[in-house]
Every structure is written in C-alpha cells, then in structure tokens.
Amino acid sequence: MQPxxxxxxxxxxxxxxxxxxxxxADSFNxxxxxxxxxxxxxxxxxxxRIFRSNHILTRExxxxxxxxxxxxxxxxxxxxxxxxxxxxxxxxxxxxxxLQQILSVRALIELGVAEIHTTRLHIxxxxxxxxxxxxxxxxxxxxxxxQLVTVRLQEIRGYDKWLKRITKHLKGLGxxxxxxxxxxxxxxxxxxxxxxxxxxxxxNVTLEPEMxxxxxxxxxxxxxxxxxxxxxxxVINDIDSEFLHDLRVAVRRTRSALxxxxxVLDPDIEKHFKKEFKYIGGITGSVRDLDxxxxxxxxxxxxxxxxxxxxxxxxxxxxxxxxxxxxxKMVRAMRSAxxxxxxxxxxxxxxxxxxLASGKYxxxxxxxxAGKSIHKRFRKVxxxxxxxxxxxxxxxxxxxxxxxxxxxxxxxxxxxxYDQEHMKQFIKQLKMLQDNLGDFNDLSVxxxxxxxxxxxxxxxxxxxxxxxxxxxxxxxxLFLRHRKVRARFEQTFAHFSxxxxxxLYHALxxx
Amino acid sequence: xxxxxxxNIKGGVGKTATSVNLAxxxxxxxxxxxxxxxxxxxxxxxxxxxxxxKKFNADKLLKGGKGIAKNIRGTDYSGLDLxxxxxxxxxxxxxxxxxxxxxxxxxxxxxxxxxxxxxxxxDCPPNITLLSENIFNAADILLxxxxxxxxxxxxxxxxxxxxxxxxIDRKKLYVFFSMVEKRKRMHLxxxxxxxxxxxxxxxxxxxxxxxxKMGLFRKPVLEIAPNSPASRSYRLLWHEVEKAAxxx
Numbered sequence: 193m194q195p196x197x198x199x200x201x202x203x204x205x206x207x208x209x210x211x212x213x214x215x216x217a218d219s220f221n222x223x224x225x226x227x228x229x230x231x232x233x234x235x236x237x238x239x240x241r242i243f244r245s246n247h248i249l250t251r252e253x254x255x256x257x258x259x260x261x262x263x264x265x266x267x268x269x270x271x272x273x274x275x276x277x278x279x280x281x282x283x284x285x286x287x288x289x290x291l292q293q294i295l296s297v298r299a300l301i302e303l304g305v306a307e308i309h310t311t312r313l314h315i316x317x318x319x320x321x322x323x324x325x326x327x328x329x330x331x332x333x334x335x336x337x338x339q340l341v342t343v344r345l346q347e348i349r350g351y352d353k354w355l356k357r358i359t360k361h362l363k364g365l366g367x368x369x370x371x372x373x374x375x376x377x378x379x380x381x382x383x384x385x386x387x388x389x390x391x392x393x394x395x396n397v398t399l400e401p402e403m404x405x406x407x408x409x410x411x412x413x414x415x416x417x418x419x420x421x422x423x424x425x426x427v428i429n430d431i432d433s434e435f436l437h438d439l440r441v442a443v444r445r446t447r448s449a450l451x452x453x454x455x456v457l458d459p460d461i462e463k464h465f466k467k468e469f470k471y472i473g474g475i476t477g478s479v480r481d482l483d484x485x486x487x488x489x490x491x492x493x494x495x496x497x498x499x500x501x502x503x504x505x506x507x508x509x510x511x512x513x514x515x516x517x518x519x520x521k522m523v524r525a526m527r528s529a530x531x532x533x534x535x536x537x538x539x540x541x542x543x544x545x546x547x548l549a550s551g552k553y554x555x556x557x558x559x560x561x562a563g564k565s566i567h568k569r570f571r572k573v574x575x576x577x578x579x580x581x582x583x584x585x586x587x588x589x590x591x592x593x594x595x596x597x598x599x600x601x602x603x604x605x606x607x608x609x610y611d612q613e614h615m616k617q618f619i620k621q622l623k624m625l626q627d628n629l630g631d632f633n634d635l636s637v638x639x640x641x642x643x644x645x646x647x648x649x650x651x652x653x654x655x656x657x658x659x660x661x662x663x664x665x666x667x668x669x670l671f672l673r674h675r676k677v678r679a680r681f682e683q684t685f686a687h688f689s690x691x692x693x694x695x696l697y698h699a700l701x702x703x
Numbered sequence: 704x705x706x707x708x709x710x711n712i713k714g715g716v717g718k719t720a721t722s723v724n725l726a727x728x729x730x731x732x733x734x735x736x737x738x739x740x741x742x743x744x745x746x747x748x749x750x751x752x753x754x755x756x757k758k759f760n761a762d763k764l765l766k767g768g769k770g771i772a773k774n775i776r777g778t779d780y781s782g783l784d785l786x787x788x789x790x791x792x793x794x795x796x797x798x799x800x801x802x803x804x805x806x807x808x809x810x811x812x813x814x815x816x817x818x819x820x821x822x823x824x825x826d827c828p829p830n831i832t833l834l835s836e837n838i839f840n841a842a843d844i845l846l847x848x849x850x851x852x853x854x855x856x857x858x859x860x861x862x863x864x865x866x867x868x869x870x871i872d873r874k875k876l877y878v879f880f881s882m883v884e885k886r887k888r889m890h891l892x893x894x895x896x897x898x899x900x901x902x903x904x905x906x907x908x909x910x911x912x913x914x915x916k917m918g919l920f921r922k923p924v925l926e927i928a929p930n931s932p933a934s935r936s937y938r939l940l941w942h943e944v945e946k947a948a949x950x951x
Contacts, residue, residue, distance in 0.1 A: 193772050193819050314779070320921075321752035322779040349784055350756075350776030 196347040197355060198263050201362065202369040203341040209311060209328045212343070215365050216313070220358070222326070225312040232331070233305045234380050237298035238426055238435065240389050245294045248373045251275070252308070258287060263373050266290070276300065278432070297487065299432035304380035307332040315358060323351040324358055331376060336383040342371050391422055393438045395445065398608040405456045405561050406554035410542050412449055412605060416442045417538060427476075428523050433483040440480055443472050448601040452565045455551035461541060462551070468534045475525040482515040485641055496662050503659035507645045562606035563701055569599035570697065577625075577685045586636065589681065593629035600626065614700050618693070625688040628681055635674040642667045705948040706813060706823045708842035712858050714829035717848040717881040719746040720914050720924070721940075722826035725846075727923040728941040730782035734821035737775065739813075740788035741795075741838070742828040748787035751778045752921050760791040761798050767812035780923075784820070796832035809837035822948070831865070839871050843951040846944060848881035848908070851893035873902070877947055879940060880907035904947075906939040 203212065216222065230253045236242045242249050246261050251271065258267040267287040274281075277299045282288035309330040314322040325346040332339045343362065347355045362368070378388060397415045399408045419442035426435030450466045489508050493501050525531060553561060573595050580588050600622060607615050646663050649656050687693075709722045719742070726738040740747040748754065753776045763770040775784050802808045813823060827838055839845060847862075849855050859878070866873055878897075883890055897903045908914075913924050913933040920927045925934045 193775070196777075317752075319752040319754070348777040350753075350774070 193349075195264065196349060197352075198344065198346050199355075199359065200263060200342055200344045200371045201367045202371050203328070203343050204366045204369070207366065209330070209341070212328065212365070212367075213311075213313070216326075216361075219361055221316040221320075222313045223316065225314075228310045228312070230308050230310075231305060232308045234303040234377060235300040236303055237295060238301055238431070239298070239391050239393055241294050241296075241298060243374075243377075243388065244392075247294070248377055249291075249300070256282070256287060258290065259373055261372060261374055275302075297432060298434050301431065303377070303386065304333070304384050306380060307334060315354065317354070323348055323354040326358065331379065333380065333383045338379075338383065340376065340379045342376075343367055393419075393434070393441070395604050397605070399558055399606065401557065401559040401609050403558045404554065405453070405556050405558045406550055408558035409449065409453055409456045413446060413538070413542050416446045416449070417535070417542065420446075420535065424526065428526060430519055433487065436476060436480055436483065440473065440476055443469050443476075445601055445605075447473070448598060449605060452569070452598065452602050452605070453561060455553045456561070457541070457551055457554070459551050465534075465538060465541075468538075472531065472534065475522055475531075478518045479515060479522050482511055482518060484637070485511055486515065488638065488641075492666065495666060500655070500659050500662050503649065503655060504645075507648065510648075558606070559609055562602075562609055565602045566599070566606065566701060569595070569602050573599050574689055577689065580681065580685070582682070586632075586678075589629060589632055589678070590636075593626070593633055596622065596626050596629060610700050614696060618696050618700060621688055621693050621696070625684055628677060628684040631677045632674065632681070635670055635677060639667060639670050639674065642670065704817055704821055705843040705951055706817070706825065706841055707844045707846055707944065707948060708825040708827055708838045709846045709848065710825075710827040710835065710838065711847055711849070712829060712831050712835075712862070713850075713855070716829075716850050716855075717908060717914070718742075718829070719750070719826050720917060721846065721848050721881065721908070721937075722824050723747055723750050723917065724923050724925060724937040725941050725944060726783055726822075726824045727780060727925055728938060729822045729824070729945070730780055731925075732941075732945070733782070735782055735784075735819070736822045736824065737784045737786060737816060737820040738778075738824045738826065739786040740826050741792065741834070742788055742826055743790050743792035743795075744828070745788040745790070747826045748785065750917055750921055750923070751776075751785050751787075753778070753785050753787045755787040755789040759787070760789050761795050762791075764789075764792070764795070765798055765802070765808060765812065768815065771812060771816070780926075792828075795834045799833045799837060805833060806836045806840055809834070810841035813841055831862075836869065839866070839869075839875070842875060844877055844944065844948055845875045847876065847878045849878050850882050851880050851890040851897075853889070853893075856893070876902050877904055877944070878902055879904040879943075882910040883907045884910050904940065904943045906936065906943055908936050908940060909933070 203209070207215075213224070232253075233251045235249045235251065242258075247266065248259050248261070250257050250259070254271045254273065256267075256269045256271050256276070257265060259265050267285075267290055269282065269285050269287040276282050278297075279288060279291040279295045282291060309332065311328040313326040313328070315324040315326060317323050325348065327344040327346070329342045329344060330339055331342070345355065345358060345362070374388075381388060395415075397412050399411065403411075420439055423435045423439040423442070426432070427439055447466060447469045450462050450469070454462060456462075486508065493504055496504060573592070576588070576592050576595055580592065600619070603615070603619055603622070607619075642663055646660060646667070649660055649663070651657075651660075707725070709718045709725075711718055722738060726736050730736040738747060738751075745755070756774055759770075759774045763774070771786065775786050777783075778785050799805050799808055804811075816823060825838055825842065827835065847859070849859065862876075863873070866876070880890075880894055880897075880903075883894070885891060894907065909932065911931075911933045913928050913931050916927055917924055924931070925937065928934060
C-alpha cells in the first residue's frame, strides 16, 4: 500500500491561524480540537550522526520520535521523565535498535527546545466523516521570542481527492511554500550557537601544489587546532568518549606534522610545540586507556556465563572509579595555565605573518616537501616490514604499526595534492595492513587487561575459582585469535608490498 | 498477526457492534487494524460514516490485490482502517463458486493484507453460504456472539456439526454471551450451563442502550461513552480475545 502523504507549508506573514480558519470555513466543513500545547526538544550527537543518517530525533512531551527528512515518522517510543543520552539507555524497542546503529558510542545532545501549539482541524464530508487532518502548528522559541508557524495536511487513506482539493484551496490563500523537518531544525538551531553539520571528525584539508610550504602547514595546523578547541568542552563535561578521542587524534596529527614536515616553521618553535603537544597527549592518555577498557565491558560480560558476571562487575566498577579520578585530574590539567598557554601561543604563531616563524623550507612549494615526506615513510614501512618473520618478537609488529600510522598521516596530509582515485586506492591498500597490525595490537591490549584482572581476583571462594577459570578461557580464546592474526601478517604485508602497489605508488608520487 | 471473524448465522446478535468495538480497541492498543465489512447491509461501514466507492464491487473484492488496497479507507481513529461493504456483496457466494479452490479464495486475498495490518477483523453476514465457509477457512479466530437462549444453542450445535463435516479446526471457535439480560431466567440458566466450558469466553456483553446509540452517534461506543459499563465490558472482552489471538 502507498504511504500516506503529509504535506507541510509555511504560513505566510499576512495570515494568522484565526484568519486561516475563517478563510477555510467558507469552503469546508470542519471541527476543531482544543489547542494542544507540548514541549519539543531536538537531539543529535556532536557530529550530527542522526542528521547524516537522514533522520531527525525529537522528544515531544514524553514521546521520542524519529522522523526521516520528508517528515515521515519512522519510530515512536513513549518515554518516561528521564532524558536518555545513550542508545543503551533507551528501553528495548525498535527505536533503540535503530539508534544503536546510528549513534554507536556517542551521546545525544539537546540542540534546542520549543513550545508547540497545535490546532487540529478535522475536515468533514457530507456524512461528517473526517477526510483530512489540517494542523496549524506554532513552534515557539520562548527564550529568543521567535516563532515559526506551519500548516500541515495529513492524508486519510482513501481520501486523496480531498487532499488535492484542500491543497489547491490553500494555494489560493497563498500557502504554498513547502517546509521540511530540516527547516524546523534550522529554525531551532538559529537560537543556539550551533549550525547544522558544523562538526565532523576526520581530516579534511585541501592544499594546492604550488602553495608555499609555510602557508600549507599553517592551514593544516589551523584545522587541527580547531579540532582540539571544538572538542574541549565535551571532554571537560565528559559527554561521551569520542570528544576525548577526537581531541587526542587532532593532537597526534599535530605532533605527526611537526615531525614529518620539519623546518617549515622556525625549528625551535617546532621543537617546543612537539614537546608541548606531547604533554597534552600525556595528560589525556590515562582517561582514554580506561575508556577503551570500559567500552569492552559489555562484550566480555556477554561471553561469560551469567553467574560469573558479578565478579567481572567489581573489576569494571573499579576501573570506572579510576576513570572518574583520572577524569578529574585531566580536567584540572586542561584548566591549568600551562595548557591554556600552549594553545594560546600556538594560535598566535599560526596567526602571525612575521618571518619569525619560518624555517629553511618555508618558501618551498609544498608538493616538493610532500613527496619527500611520503617517500621517507613508505621506505621505512617497506624496510621494517620485510624484516619481520615468523619468530620476530611482537614488539617489532607494534613498531611497524606506528610506522604505518606515520605513513598514513603523511598520505592524509597531502592527499589533496595527488590524483584522488589513485590516492583512495593506495590508502585502501595501506588500511588492510593497518587493520591487521591494529587487530594485533588490540588483542595484545585486551590480553594484558585480562591478565591484570586475573591478578586482582581475591582467591579462596568457589566463585573466584570459577571467575578465574572463565577469565583464563577468555584469555585463551584471545591468545588463539592473536596467533591467527599474527600468522596472517606475512601474507598481508606481502600483499601490501606487491608489485601492483609499488606501481600504484610510483604512478601517484613520481613527478 | 491474526484474522478475527465475528460470525453468527442469526442476525441481530451483536456481530457488528462487536466487530466495530473490538477493532477500535485493537487499533487503540497500538496494533494496525483493518475491519472488513463483509455484510451487504453495510452496518459497520455506516457506523464509520464510510460509503463504498462507486467503482468497488464483489468482483473487485475477489480479484484481490490493488483492487482492494485502493478501496480501503482510514476511519476517524488512528490505526484503524475499513474496507467498506458494497451491495453487490449479496452475490458473493455465487461469485466465489466460479473460482477453483472456491473455499480458499477469501484466505488468498487477505494474505497480502496481513503484511500491512497486525489484525484483520471480518464482520460477517448472518447466513451460512460458500462465503461463510471461506471465512471459516481464512480466520484464525471465529468469534461467535451468542444470545443465551435455546434456539441459539440449536444453531451453535449446527455450526459444530458443520465444522466436523468440513474438517475445519474447532479450536478456532470462541463463543461469548451477547446482549445478556440478567433479569431473564433463561439467560442466567443458559450461561450457568456453559460457564467454564472450553470454547466459552468469561466476559459477556450486556444488553445496553449505549450500544444501540452507536447507530445514532455513528461512533464506537468507546468514543460515545468511554467510562460506561458497555465500554468496560468490551475492553474486558478484547483482553480475552487478544490473549487467544496471541496464541495462534
């Protein structure tokens, strides 16, 4: 069956809701319901995941409603008084399932709130049957004394001819400017300090090949600094784990650029800020490590029999406590004079035009530096990777992982200077190698966490014996997976360093 | 997901009132519900103020598919749609005879609708014809309103025998007492006799003026007098029927 139409228009300035009702009464019979008032709140993650998945999430009264961008309701859930932040907070429902897909680990942030005054008119035929629903909606932003008035027409199955008649009549009254849910969202955002899609994580800086290196790196550093600044408040307010993650990635990229693209700014400045950003990486490290452990909480719990889950809970509760302490420490450090000075000074350097901040390569075209930097990193990866064999210590794979990251960062920094299709392909090839090394690292980290957990279990009870046995079981399965991933390394690396990729590399970077 | 047919060979026992009020409650509980008015008298359609579209007729119904979908109408109540009856339905049994597998035709046309609706109610005409047999086959639940008198019992026995003969599953049958007047000795006696029997529902619907008012107000009784004894009785009845339906 066809979905029912829901049409919506702006109410033009020269018409008010009363005036519209009078105008309609001349041509249609209708009965009106009493005006309904409700509070509506709009939500999305910091990086607009819901909007980017083509949905809009609101809370109308105590109902959570997920609509698509055409205004069709996809899911509705009657909620209680609690405001849910994470997908897992929602009661088990189709809405929760959908949100889990979209949100992953991110939290919902309230984008704005408004009062909605709805007057519903039932348009009636001769038999007094309702053949269409016309709603006049005033969306009132009390705080800023603004409002948006819309006219919505809901089709009733089997009465599409009426829909057409009424639409035509409304057009005659000057009501024809369509409105979409995104317009309402933008109206709400106008009263806030945010704009639609004002943040996405990920690196996106375009450079021109003949740009002076100095201008190019400043553009890169500015982008990364903005990333740090945008995420700061979310980190301090501890909204979700991704603020810290994104902030740390921006810091890591900054450090990487300072190392990879040397002597473009004054070398003393580069050296100084390398150290200072390392400090920032340092003060944020423990919280991130604990976040990563805590994110695995549900996965491990699900792999243990129910009666043993309590033991695991104590361990994770302990981690959560430690995280709270580390979070407080980190926030203190982020509010400290040193931290503020680092970012203020860096901002100043990136804004100054003066020759102070330049090194010997500052006027060299960026394309030259780019090639050199990428080449250096690529050779290191090939060289170190080739040396690894079946009996090499794990440490060598961890080091190679870092080298691959450096190569990846330099590819990303300069990606806009090269052929996009080929660059995409090459990065895809590198990603396969990085995934193998990343899994390897991840499994190592998980095994040490479990070993740590094992060492903290107080022995002596039946439960503690069983918990230890289960942990041992988990460790074994991780160990086996770890071995499998390790065994795949040689093949994965051989694939990465094969002739086809080397040709691709040369096609991309030889001038 | 269930097809619930409200049936009795006798007229005037409360079939339409039952279909309309239970369909309303089904939609109100969040289930997307379709009420099919199968009676050429069109009483259910009348209650919802819906007339069959001019181009709709018994042949279109039996053809199924888009021909039906186009003719479904939304009632004034959220989640409740109606397929209105047409006067040409008086010849449905003749039209059915032309089909191969003439006793499964209704089942066939309802199956695609179960993708769109959680519950489908069938308000049946008061007779026993090929159409009725179709409905017996298509329904998951055959709900029988039963005025507690001797003659009613007789026609119920006839129905049981018919099921035995045609091999239709007796477990589909659910009987409830309708238009009960507790001041009548015969009603009380009959109800006592059948209390606790397997296919007899606990809840009965009393004879109440509010239910008759449905024809006046042209609304389900739950909209006319939501807190009345009539509404309460239908809610309790729906609760029992819903439970039975969830087991199918």
